[in-house]
Amino acid sequence: MSRSVRADFTARVLSAVRRIPRGRVATYGDVAAIAGRPRAARAVGNIMRTCARPDVPCHRVVAAGGRLGGYGGSETVKRALLVAEGVQFRGKRLADLKTVRIRHRAC
DNA sequence: TGGTTGACGGTGG
């Protein structure tokens, strides 16, 4: 049972990341919340690392505060991908997180 | 089955 729950959580996480539109981003916490585990941001990072599937735009998932996070240490690549999608940066952080951040809570 | 790891979040100094 627990395994099914985790598998479902993982599936929801992948699905949530896949739904992030181009030019937008989401924090690990947001993805975790959408998947049903608001406090599983760390687990989301692990899922991203273990799965790392091409159909999952993991580069659109950033850390809280507009920071990039890990991404294997090559944060430059991740930043370049986001910049290519129109996301503006201010140094190592997003220039406007609240603007590009997706909102799963519809108006 | 149990312990460790790690692409995090929030708070305090």
Next chain:
DNA sequence: TCCACCGCCAACC
């Protein structure tokens, strides 16, 4: 604004 500590959760050995 930056660094360190603690808490949380899934994957891996």
